[in-house]
Amino acid sequence: MAKLNSRVGRRGFLATTAAAAVLAGTLGVPAFAAEPIRVAGIYTVPVEQQWVSRIHKAAMTAQTRGDIEYVYSENVSNTDYARVLREYAEAGNTLIIGEVFGAEQEAREVAADYPEIAFLMGSSFKEDAALPNFAVFDNYIQDASYLSGIIAGSMSKSGNIGMVGGFPIPEVNRLMHAFMAGATEMNPDIKFQVSFIGSWFDPPKAKETAFAMIENGTDMLYAERFGVSDAAKEKGVLAIGNVIDTQSEYPETVVASAIWNFEPTLDKAIAEVQSGTFKAADYGVYSFMKEGGTVLAPLGTFEGKVPQAALDLVNKRQAEIMSGDFVVDVNDTEPSSS
Structure with missing residues (x-):
């Protein structure tokens, strides 16, 4: 059974809604300039696991800066992944982050149902321009x-x-x-x-x-x-x-x-969210040594x-x-x- 946790911490991320971005542009003010972004993380393993722990570390840093508010679930099975995604989408999070290596199709179908929410997912596949709110990343180390x-x-x-x-x-x-x-x-x-x-x-x-x-x-x-x-x-x-x-x-x-170091990936997403320019993209490059x-x-x-x-x-x-x-x-x- 998935464990839901609202403590500050074990990973995070952020993003913006398309509607908010349009509104910000209309009003001439930056999106989410003052308030922290609500972020949910969904993980199929314990947060102590190597890969996920690095996302957690970066999220904690972002939270300390005041950029995000963070909740997460760990030990979510692949068969339960879509349900938990939908729960967090319905709960009002503006960005959902996780790893969908075993639930690719299901996760993309959920993202298509919530175009106003940004999704940034660890994935073996690339972004799809037809799904503009779903970006991917991986640890290219x-x-x-x-x-x-x-x-x-x-x-x-x-x-x-x-x-x-x-x-x-x-x-x-x-x-x-x-x-x-x-x-x-x-x-x-x-x-x-x-x-x-x-x-x-x-x-x-x-x-x-x-x-x-x-x-x-x-x-x-x-x-x-x-x-x-x-x-x-x-x-x-x-x-x-x-x-x-x-x-x-x-x-x-x-x-x-x-x-x-997941910080460059997360910081890039933060910047895109705050500017209202989050889109389907491959964030893998931000794991390179040069970055x-x-x-x-x-x-x-x-x-x-x-x-x-x-x-x-x-x-x-x-x-x-x-x-x-x-x-x-x-x-x-x-x-x-x-």
Whole structure:
């Protein structure tokens, strides 16, 4: 059963209604200039889950600024998603945000019924001009994933890296491919074990999958899911984090992490809402490193332990990414073991 929560916090967003935008233009005043925007978040996983937690962090920042008022529901099943969407639409929220990877068609049908409400949804698909109030986003953090792969390639002594993901959908696939490309650039002989657990939040299953990879020779794990770093810690191997930085919890295990900063995406939406120009668009670009949407976490406890050759390559590639001289490939196809 979905959990509804009106506390300030676990993610948020905002948007404007078409009617309000027209009215603002007519009166010659900016839309929503004074009052916070009412935002509802709908999530299929607990808000502690990596991906969703980053949206929550950005929403909390926006709420602290006074830009939004925020309510949310977590653990909403895909079969119940449309119903909860409609409830929040009827409740007077001006923007609804969430992730519709398993409920794409249903979510778009609801959005079509409420053209005065803005929808910004994590999605594997693109925006549709025929549905002008439905925008999409995703965590395009392949830039930092590539850099973390360089570090992983330099730290693996066995040349065998295990990768545990949730589902082989574009948002996961592209990060894995970028990581693999970085590791291979550092060590062309690297081999990969790739597996998907069929869940966004099943730490025990992810942990067991990682154990199997360690038994099969890996000494470095790509922790796309919770549970992988626990296995690495127990078996004394290393791990690379994804989306969030968990090194404080695994100081001898997590070497580096590709961090997703949702603030640029959210701030862009805030600006569009306040100006009355929110429309169907792909917000994915605001997750790129050049936009501040992704960074490589500090090495922290692994400072001085990563080979200098890897650090030099990371610095070189990062500068080239920022200047546009190096572009990390966005490969959404399902990766496989080598």
